[in-house]
Amino acid sequence: MSYDLSLLGWTDDRAAELPEGAVPARVARVDRGAAEVLAADGQHHVKYAADVRRAAAADPVALPCVGDWAALRWLPEGRYVLDAVLPRTTAFVRGGVGRTSVGGLSRDSQGQVLAANVDIVFVAEPSMHATDFADLARIERLVALAWESGGTPVVLVTKSDLFDQHLERSFDGLLADVRAAAPGVDVHAVSSLRGDGVELVAGYLEGSRTAVVLGASGAGKSTLVNALAADEVMATQQVRAADGRGRHTTVHRELIPLARGGLVIDTPGIRRIGLYDMAEGVDRVFSDIEELAEQCRFGDCGHAGEPGCAVLAALDSGDLPERRLESWRKLQREAAWMASRTDARLRKDQQDKWKAITKEMRRAGRNRP
Structure with missing residues:
Protein backbone atom coordinates (compact mmCIF):
# COMPACT_ATOMS: atom_id res chain seq x y z
CA MET A 1 0.00 0.00 0.00
CA ARG A 88 9.81 18.07 15.86
CA THR A 89 7.27 20.87 15.66
CA THR A 90 5.59 19.65 18.86
CA ALA A 91 6.44 16.96 21.40
CA PHE A 92 4.30 15.50 24.16
CA VAL A 93 6.88 14.71 26.85
CA ARG A 94 6.31 13.19 30.25
CA GLY A 95 8.83 12.91 33.07
CA GLY A 96 9.12 10.72 36.14
CA VAL A 97 8.85 7.47 34.18
CA GLY A 98 11.35 5.63 36.37
CA ARG A 99 14.88 4.59 35.50
CA THR A 100 16.44 3.53 32.24
CA SER A 101 19.37 1.25 31.52
CA VAL A 102 21.95 2.81 29.21
CA GLY A 103 25.16 0.96 28.46
CA GLY A 104 24.51 -1.40 31.34
CA LEU A 105 24.18 1.47 33.82
CA SER A 106 20.93 2.46 35.51
CA ARG A 107 20.09 6.16 35.75
CA ASP A 108 17.14 8.50 36.15
CA SER A 109 15.14 8.85 32.97
CA GLN A 110 15.26 12.37 31.57
CA GLY A 111 11.81 12.12 30.01
CA GLN A 112 9.80 10.16 27.51
CA VAL A 113 8.18 11.46 24.33
CA LEU A 114 4.68 10.01 24.04
CA ALA A 115 3.90 11.53 20.65
CA ALA A 116 5.44 14.06 18.27
CA ASN A 117 4.24 16.53 15.65
CA VAL A 118 0.75 16.58 17.16
CA ASP A 119 -1.66 19.42 16.39
CA ILE A 120 -4.55 18.49 18.70
CA VAL A 121 -4.47 16.80 22.12
CA PHE A 122 -7.79 15.15 23.01
CA VAL A 123 -8.06 14.68 26.78
CA ALA A 124 -10.69 11.98 27.33
CA GLU A 125 -12.49 11.66 30.67
CA PRO A 126 -15.62 9.47 31.01
CA SER A 127 -18.74 11.21 32.28
CA MET A 128 -19.30 8.76 35.14
CA HIS A 129 -15.84 9.58 36.57
CA ALA A 130 -15.50 13.30 35.80
CA THR A 131 -17.48 14.27 38.91
CA ASP A 132 -14.64 13.05 41.16
CA PHE A 133 -12.15 15.62 42.42
CA ALA A 134 -9.23 13.32 41.54
CA ASP A 135 -10.38 13.13 37.94
CA LEU A 136 -10.73 16.89 37.60
CA ALA A 137 -7.12 17.05 38.79
CA ARG A 138 -6.16 14.54 36.08
CA ILE A 139 -7.81 16.77 33.47
CA GLU A 140 -5.79 19.73 34.78
CA ARG A 141 -2.56 17.73 34.61
CA LEU A 142 -3.12 16.44 31.08
CA VAL A 143 -4.21 19.85 29.79
CA ALA A 144 -1.03 21.37 31.28
CA LEU A 145 1.02 18.76 29.43
CA ALA A 146 -0.92 19.43 26.24
CA TRP A 147 -0.26 23.17 26.37
CA GLU A 148 3.44 22.58 27.02
CA SER A 149 3.67 20.16 24.08
CA GLY A 150 2.77 22.89 21.62
CA GLY A 151 -0.49 21.19 20.65
CA THR A 152 -4.00 22.53 21.27
CA PRO A 153 -5.89 20.71 24.06
CA VAL A 154 -9.54 19.74 23.68
CA VAL A 155 -11.33 18.02 26.58
CA LEU A 156 -13.82 15.28 25.67
CA VAL A 157 -16.29 14.10 28.30
CA THR A 158 -16.78 10.62 26.87
CA LYS A 159 -19.48 7.99 27.42
CA SER A 160 -22.05 10.73 27.90
CA ASP A 161 -24.78 8.11 27.47
CA LEU A 162 -23.67 6.44 30.73
CA PHE A 163 -24.00 9.54 32.89
CA ASP A 164 -26.22 8.81 35.89
CA GLN A 165 -29.07 11.28 35.51
CA HIS A 166 -30.15 10.56 39.10
CA LEU A 167 -27.07 12.22 40.58
CA GLU A 168 -27.56 15.51 42.38
CA ARG A 169 -25.29 17.16 39.83
CA SER A 170 -26.73 17.68 36.35
CA PHE A 171 -24.81 16.92 33.17
CA ASP A 172 -24.63 20.64 32.45
CA GLY A 173 -23.17 21.11 35.91
CA LEU A 174 -20.59 18.44 35.19
CA LEU A 175 -19.54 20.20 31.98
CA ALA A 176 -19.34 23.48 33.87
CA ASP A 177 -16.96 21.91 36.42
CA VAL A 178 -14.78 20.51 33.63
CA ARG A 179 -14.66 23.88 31.87
CA ALA A 180 -13.62 25.51 35.14
CA ALA A 181 -10.78 23.00 35.42
CA ALA A 182 -9.59 23.82 31.89
CA PRO A 183 -10.19 27.55 31.26
CA GLY A 184 -9.92 28.62 27.65
CA VAL A 185 -10.14 25.03 26.38
CA ASP A 186 -12.94 23.58 24.23
CA VAL A 187 -15.00 21.00 26.15
CA HIS A 188 -17.39 18.60 24.38
CA ALA A 189 -19.62 15.73 25.40
CA VAL A 190 -19.18 12.59 23.30
CA SER A 191 -20.90 9.22 23.04
CA SER A 192 -18.88 7.19 20.54
CA LEU A 193 -21.34 4.28 20.55
CA ARG A 194 -24.30 6.54 19.75
CA GLY A 195 -22.26 8.77 17.47
CA ASP A 196 -23.04 11.88 19.50
CA GLY A 197 -20.32 14.49 19.06
CA VAL A 198 -18.13 12.31 16.82
CA GLU A 199 -18.51 14.55 13.76
CA LEU A 200 -17.67 17.56 15.88
CA VAL A 201 -14.48 15.83 17.07
CA ALA A 202 -13.62 14.84 13.49
CA GLY A 203 -13.80 18.52 12.53
CA TYR A 204 -10.60 19.16 14.50
CA LEU A 205 -8.74 16.81 12.13
CA GLU A 206 -9.57 18.44 8.80
CA GLY A 207 -6.85 18.15 6.21
CA SER A 208 -3.78 16.40 7.55
CA ARG A 209 -3.93 17.38 11.22
CA THR A 210 -2.70 14.87 13.77
CA ALA A 211 -4.34 14.30 17.16
CA VAL A 212 -3.36 12.20 20.15
CA VAL A 213 -6.00 10.81 22.52
CA LEU A 214 -5.01 10.75 26.20
CA GLY A 215 -6.82 9.50 29.26
CA ALA A 216 -7.09 6.75 31.84
CA SER A 217 -8.02 3.16 31.05
CA GLY A 218 -11.73 2.87 30.40
CA ALA A 219 -12.03 6.44 29.11
CA GLY A 220 -13.25 5.22 25.73
CA LYS A 221 -10.19 6.26 23.74
CA SER A 222 -10.10 3.22 21.44
CA THR A 223 -13.87 3.34 20.92
CA LEU A 224 -13.53 6.98 19.88
CA VAL A 225 -10.71 6.14 17.46
CA ASN A 226 -12.89 3.40 15.91
CA ALA A 227 -15.77 5.87 15.55
CA LEU A 228 -13.49 8.42 13.86
CA ALA A 229 -12.10 5.75 11.54
CA ALA A 230 -15.58 4.29 10.87
CA ASP A 231 -13.89 0.91 11.32
CA GLU A 232 -12.76 -1.49 14.05
CA VAL A 233 -9.11 -0.43 13.96
CA MET A 234 -8.52 -0.71 17.72
CA ALA A 235 -9.56 -3.44 20.15
CA THR A 236 -11.93 -2.38 22.93
CA GLN A 237 -13.09 -3.84 26.23
CA GLN A 238 -15.96 -3.15 28.57
CA VAL A 239 -15.22 -1.48 31.90
CA ARG A 240 -15.12 -3.71 34.98
CA ALA A 241 -18.47 -4.10 36.67
CA ALA A 242 -16.88 -4.05 40.14
CA ASP A 243 -15.55 -0.52 40.05
CA GLY A 244 -16.47 0.93 36.66
CA ARG A 245 -12.82 1.27 35.72
CA GLY A 246 -11.31 0.09 32.48
CA ARG A 247 -8.73 -2.50 31.62
CA HIS A 248 -5.68 -1.62 29.55
CA THR A 249 -6.78 -2.44 25.98
CA THR A 250 -4.28 -0.45 23.93
CA VAL A 251 -0.77 -1.59 24.88
CA HIS A 252 1.18 0.60 22.50
CA ARG A 253 0.94 3.97 20.80
CA GLU A 254 -0.05 3.82 17.15
CA LEU A 255 -0.55 6.40 14.40
CA ILE A 256 -3.72 5.72 12.40
CA PRO A 257 -4.52 7.58 9.14
CA LEU A 258 -8.26 8.20 8.85
CA ALA A 259 -10.16 7.67 5.61
CA ARG A 260 -11.97 10.99 6.06
CA GLY A 261 -8.67 12.83 6.50
CA GLY A 262 -6.39 13.53 9.42
CA LEU A 263 -4.51 11.16 11.69
CA VAL A 264 -5.01 10.03 15.26
CA ILE A 265 -2.69 8.45 17.82
CA ASP A 266 -4.26 6.10 20.35
CA THR A 267 -2.37 5.63 23.62
CA PRO A 268 -2.40 3.12 26.49
CA GLY A 269 -4.34 4.18 29.57
CA ILE A 270 -2.33 6.49 31.78
CA ARG A 271 -2.49 5.77 35.52
CA ARG A 272 0.20 8.27 36.49
CA ILE A 273 1.93 10.85 34.36
CA GLY A 274 4.67 13.08 35.68
CA LEU A 275 5.33 16.62 34.57
CA TYR A 276 8.43 17.48 32.56
CA ASP A 277 9.46 21.11 32.12
CA MET A 278 5.83 22.18 32.54
CA ALA A 279 5.84 25.59 34.25
CA GLU A 280 4.21 27.44 31.33
CA GLY A 281 1.57 24.73 30.84
CA VAL A 282 0.61 24.85 34.53
CA ASP A 283 0.30 28.64 34.37
CA ARG A 284 -2.09 28.39 31.41
CA VAL A 285 -4.29 25.77 33.08
CA PHE A 286 -4.50 27.86 36.24
CA SER A 287 -4.84 31.24 34.54
CA ASP A 288 -7.60 32.15 37.01
CA ILE A 289 -5.21 31.77 39.95
CA GLU A 290 -2.44 33.59 38.07
CA GLU A 291 -4.81 36.53 37.48
CA LEU A 292 -5.74 36.59 41.17
CA ALA A 293 -2.07 36.47 42.16
CA GLU A 294 -1.44 39.68 40.23
CA GLN A 295 -3.83 41.43 42.63
CA CYS A 296 -1.97 40.32 45.78
CA ARG A 297 -0.39 43.07 47.90
CA PHE A 298 3.07 41.52 47.64
CA GLY A 299 4.64 40.46 44.33
CA ASP A 300 6.24 37.40 45.95
CA CYS A 301 3.09 36.33 47.78
CA GLY A 302 3.10 32.61 48.51
CA HIS A 303 -0.69 32.52 49.11
CA ALA A 304 -0.12 30.91 52.51
CA GLY A 305 -1.42 33.53 54.95
CA GLU A 306 0.19 36.77 53.78
CA PRO A 307 -1.88 39.96 54.31
CA GLY A 308 -3.63 41.27 51.22
CA CYS A 309 -3.56 37.90 49.42
CA ALA A 310 -6.18 37.99 46.65
CA VAL A 311 -5.96 34.22 46.13
CA LEU A 312 -6.88 33.45 49.76
CA ALA A 313 -9.60 36.10 49.64
CA ALA A 314 -11.15 34.33 46.64
CA LEU A 315 -10.88 31.07 48.55
CA ASP A 316 -12.69 32.53 51.57
CA SER A 317 -15.44 34.02 49.40
CA GLY A 318 -16.00 30.72 47.59
CA ASP A 319 -15.02 32.15 44.20
CA LEU A 320 -12.00 29.82 44.13
CA PRO A 321 -12.61 26.15 45.04
CA GLU A 322 -10.20 24.76 47.62
CA ARG A 323 -9.71 21.67 45.43
CA ARG A 324 -8.41 23.81 42.59
CA LEU A 325 -5.95 25.71 44.80
CA GLU A 326 -4.59 22.44 46.19
CA SER A 327 -4.24 21.04 42.67
CA TRP A 328 -2.34 24.20 41.61
CA ARG A 329 -0.01 23.91 44.59
CA LYS A 330 0.69 20.27 43.87
CA LEU A 331 1.50 20.82 40.19
CA GLN A 332 3.61 23.89 40.99
CA ARG A 333 5.69 21.82 43.45
CA GLU A 334 6.07 19.02 40.93
CA ALA A 335 7.03 21.35 38.08
CA ALA A 336 9.60 23.10 40.32
CA TRP A 337 11.07 19.74 41.38
CA MET A 338 11.37 18.55 37.77
CA ALA A 339 12.99 21.85 36.77
CA SER A 340 15.53 21.58 39.59
CA ARG A 341 16.33 18.00 38.63
CA THR A 342 16.80 19.03 35.01
CA ASP A 343 19.11 21.89 36.06
CA ALA A 344 21.13 19.49 38.21
CA ARG A 345 21.46 17.05 35.30
CA LEU A 346 22.62 19.83 32.96
CA ARG A 347 25.22 20.95 35.52
CA LYS A 348 26.41 17.35 35.86
CA ASP A 349 26.63 16.93 32.07
CA GLN A 350 28.63 20.17 31.80
CA GLN A 351 30.99 19.07 34.59
CA ASP A 352 31.51 15.69 32.90
CA LYS A 353 32.22 17.44 29.60
CA TRP A 354 34.91 19.69 31.11
CA LYS A 355 36.43 16.79 33.02
CA ALA A 356 36.78 14.88 29.75
CA ILE A 357 38.31 17.94 28.03
CA THR A 358 40.77 18.48 30.91
CA LYS A 359 41.73 14.82 30.93
CA GLU A 360 42.37 14.90 27.18
CA MET A 361 44.46 18.08 27.50
CA ARG A 362 46.59 16.49 30.23
CA ARG A 363 47.07 13.37 28.12
CA ALA A 364 48.10 15.50 25.14
CA GLY A 365 50.54 17.40 27.34
CA ARG A 366 52.21 14.24 28.54
CA ASN A 367 52.58 12.96 24.98
CA ARG A 368 54.06 16.26 23.68
CA PRO A 369 57.76 15.89 22.79
Missing part, protein backbone atom coordinates in the same frame (compact mmCIF):
# COMPACT_ATOMS: atom_id res chain seq x y z
CA SER A 2 1.41 3.40 -0.98
CA TYR A 3 0.85 6.62 0.97
CA ASP A 4 0.34 10.23 -0.09
CA LEU A 5 2.80 11.92 2.25
CA SER A 6 0.91 15.23 2.12
CA LEU A 7 -2.05 13.47 3.76
CA LEU A 8 0.31 12.29 6.50
CA GLY A 9 1.36 15.86 7.23
CA TRP A 10 4.43 16.20 4.98
CA THR A 11 5.17 19.84 4.06
CA ASP A 12 7.73 21.84 2.10
CA ASP A 13 9.26 23.00 5.40
CA ARG A 14 9.87 19.40 6.42
CA ALA A 15 11.25 18.59 2.97
CA ALA A 16 13.86 21.32 3.45
CA GLU A 17 15.08 19.51 6.60
CA LEU A 18 15.45 16.12 4.91
CA PRO A 19 19.11 15.06 4.38
CA GLU A 20 20.14 14.71 0.74
CA GLY A 21 19.41 11.27 -0.67
CA ALA A 22 17.16 10.27 2.26
CA VAL A 23 13.59 8.97 1.98
CA PRO A 24 10.95 10.59 4.24
CA ALA A 25 8.65 8.44 6.36
CA ARG A 26 6.38 8.93 9.36
CA VAL A 27 6.70 6.71 12.43
CA ALA A 28 3.46 4.81 13.04
CA ARG A 29 4.64 2.53 15.85
CA VAL A 30 7.84 1.83 17.78
CA ASP A 31 9.34 -1.37 19.14
CA ARG A 32 12.67 -1.94 20.84
CA GLY A 33 15.32 -0.66 18.49
CA ALA A 34 12.97 -0.56 15.49
CA ALA A 35 9.89 1.17 14.14
CA GLU A 36 7.00 0.71 11.74
CA VAL A 37 7.03 3.65 9.32
CA LEU A 38 4.76 4.89 6.54
CA ALA A 39 6.53 5.98 3.36
CA ALA A 40 5.43 6.82 -0.16
CA ASP A 41 6.26 3.28 -1.29
CA GLY A 42 4.45 1.56 1.59
CA GLN A 43 4.86 0.47 5.19
CA HIS A 44 8.25 -0.73 6.42
CA HIS A 45 9.79 -2.24 9.55
CA VAL A 46 13.10 -0.44 10.02
CA LYS A 47 15.90 -0.68 12.56
CA TYR A 48 17.71 2.33 14.01
CA ALA A 49 21.06 3.47 12.65
CA ALA A 50 24.03 3.71 15.02
CA ASP A 51 23.79 7.51 15.24
CA VAL A 52 20.13 7.28 16.30
CA ARG A 53 20.97 4.71 19.00
CA ARG A 54 23.81 6.86 20.34
CA ALA A 55 21.62 9.97 20.48
CA ALA A 56 18.91 8.05 22.37
CA ALA A 57 21.49 6.68 24.81
CA ALA A 58 22.60 10.24 25.61
CA ASP A 59 19.03 11.52 25.94
CA PRO A 60 15.92 9.29 25.82
CA VAL A 61 13.91 12.22 24.44
CA ALA A 62 15.85 11.75 21.18
CA LEU A 63 14.47 8.23 20.78
CA PRO A 64 12.13 7.93 17.76
CA CYS A 65 8.48 8.02 18.78
CA VAL A 66 5.05 7.77 17.19
CA GLY A 67 4.34 10.79 15.00
CA ASP A 68 7.98 11.53 14.25
CA TRP A 69 9.13 12.25 10.72
CA ALA A 70 12.21 10.19 9.94
CA ALA A 71 14.89 10.06 7.26
CA LEU A 72 15.36 6.56 5.83
CA ARG A 73 18.53 5.36 4.12
CA TRP A 74 18.59 2.44 1.66
CA LEU A 75 21.20 -0.19 2.50
CA PRO A 76 23.06 -2.32 -0.09
CA GLU A 77 21.51 -5.47 1.37
CA GLY A 78 18.11 -4.26 0.19
CA ARG A 79 16.39 -2.69 3.19
CA TYR A 80 15.85 0.68 4.84
CA VAL A 81 17.40 1.89 8.10
CA LEU A 82 16.07 4.79 10.18
CA ASP A 83 18.97 7.18 9.78
CA ALA A 84 17.71 10.32 11.56
CA VAL A 85 14.73 11.91 13.28
CA LEU A 86 13.70 15.21 11.71
CA PRO A 87 13.14 18.24 14.02
